[in-house]
Amino acid sequence: MKMRNNSFKTPTRQSKIGIVANFLFFMQKFVRAFIPVIILFIVKDSSRIPLPWVVIGSGILFLLVAIWSYLAYRNFFFYIDEKTDSFIIMKGVLAKSKTIVPLENIQQVTLNQKFIHKLVQVYAVEIDSAGSTEKEVEIPSVSHDIALELKSLLLSYNKTEVNNHILIDANTTEQNDLVQKLSIWTLIKLGLTTSYLQTLGLILAFFITFFEQYSNIFLKDYSDEEVFDMYRTSDVESLVILYVLVVLISLVLMVNVVRVIMKFFNYSISVQNNTFLVNYGLLSTHNVILRPRRIQLLKVTQNFFQAKMDLFHLKINQVISGESKGKNVGLEIPGYSKAEKNAFFNLVFEHETEKSLFELAPNYRFWAFRFFIFAIIPATVGVLIYMNHYDWKIVSAFCMAYILLMGLIQYRIFKVRKLIVYKDLICLRSGFWDVTETWLEPNKIQKLSVSQLFWQKKYDIGTLTLHTAGGNVSFQTTSYSELTQLSDLWLYEIESANKGWM
Structure with missing residues (x-):
């Protein structure tokens, strides 16, 4: 592959098609930011505003975002400054900025291709550096060849070898020592054995929100006591609990499997020139050199x-x-x-x-301290709060069970x-x-x-x-x-x- 732009020694713009990517990303951010207002407008207030005004307003919005996307493209430059051995990014429409990253501090360069990038066939180049005040420096839209060339140059840059650096293509498998390539079955096993509590928390949050909305619509004429009595006097208490548990477990496993497959789809890691090359992702593709x-x-x-x-x-x-x-x-x-x-x-x-x-x-006091913090104190607070509201036998039994469970958990943590x-x-x-x-x-x-x-x-x-x-x-x-x-x-x-x- 021939070197372009004299090894990026002069200010270089992104790919022109990146204007479209910028436009789509700006529109996506706008819709996400105002989606509650948009939904409220559609449900309640859409009939109050004439359709022509809606069309005109949408057209003005599209025009402004298109102009902003073009100006963002025109004002974005990146290049390597050989005098200071640094990588420089200049950007900004109203407020200009200049980011300087010493080449010796660059530790990882990642090629990402989100769904919008895939639509226009460009890549985002993310640069992680030691000592940066930001999580990453990003070039939003460049072609695949330019992205690979820039990544290789930044990671292998040497003042005496800038024009003869080795180009590492993460999509090339020749002369690679393949370490791992994940199969779909492996991803399914990973999804079935990971992140139970995290996924359960997200599902419960969704169902609690859904139940609150459902209650406001269908049970608004009943008091909380009446709703509780309706459930308590029904004959399906045990079945409801069983169904809820089955549905929750099934949803947790299904969501985990889908999440893992989408994140790590087609995952491969190989070794080339004493460097790890990593590729993965379904909707959002990641390409990493490490x-x-x-x-x-x-x-x-x-x-x-x-x-x-x-x-x-x-x-x-x-x-x-x-x-x-x-x-x-x-x-x-x-x-x-x-x-x-x-x-x-x-x-x-x-x-x-x-x-x-x-x-x-650890000393046994490690277990004793955590047992006191996570078991004794919460149980004591629970007794003080609920003793006057429920039968003391039920409260005591519940607190003893909680203390026993937390004691076993902390003992396991202590032994591990x-x-x-x-x-x-x-x-x-x-x-x-x-x-x-x-x-x-x-x-x-x-x-x-x-x-x-x-x-x-x-x-x-x-x-x-x-x-x-x-x-x-x-x-x-x-x-x-x-x-x-x-x-x-x-x-x-x-x-x-x-x-x-x-």
Whole structure:
């Protein structure tokens, strides 16, 4: 492939067809923002405004959005400044802006193709950089060839090799070591074994909203007491509960399967020139290049059902900064078998996981404190609130059952939690149903702190926090003296090692 625009050394515009994409995205944002007003107008007020005025207003809106889309295209430029070794984006219609990203800070370039992009055959290029105050820098609309060329150049840029860089085409499989390609059956298994509570919460929120609307329309003539008596005196109480449970479980599983298939459809990850190439997505297509040395944290998650199916869910955290802090960011790699997971570990950490040197478990006070916070306090508050409204035997039985359940949950969390130390790796295991192992290399640690509350000194317990560019990792309520020894060991390794953090 020939280089274009002199390796993007001069200001370059997006693809002209991107004007259409900009128009469609602006219209989509407008409709989303005003959809409640539009619905209200259609239902109640549409007859009050003459149809010609509606047509004229819609025409003016379309014209304004079209003009804005064209001006956004005309004022958007991107290029590489060789004098400062930086990538520059200039944009803005009324308010102009100039974003400068040092090339050495660029850690990931992603090609995204949403449904609107697919309609006009363009791609969005998203650039993640270390130290940026924004989550990402985006070029909304470029052709496929330009997107691939720009992505390869940004990730392999070198002042002495700018005109001879290697072009990495994520759609090319020649000379690639294929790591994984997900089948539909694997995606179905993933959907059946993940995100139960999250999906259940969304479904319940929808049904509660629907029930409130239904009640306002069909039960507005009845009081709450009358509605409750109608249900209590009916003969279908147990059947209703059974049907609700069956419907909820079925909906959760169905929604999960559809969500996973849409998100990870045609997922493939391969290795080329010591670089991971990732492609996935149905309606929105993602194309990612990832350098192993830029990985800060590697999280491996598995639950009971996934263990029976030999499935692991991996998530990669790179540099997190600015608005990305505290958000759920990272590249997901679903559906790995144990053998594939081990092979991926060898590629990322460049050696096999050896036998652990030792393990640290939390002190029993970790369980006692969480049991008090999540079981005793809520149960006590519940007794104080409901004791005067319901039979004390029912309230007591319910609170005892809650305390027992929360005690078992916290005990499970306590038993799972471990800090496992290897020769060149650190692993923190945590979780209840989904057990997650967070892996990192000591050279990725940017700051290390061992803290101790005043009441913990007597019992020699404390908290370890490892600060990395990909997020913080903490291990609470364990031996303070052992944590101090570990911190001294890791600080020595960081100072004596030649490896960088990125």
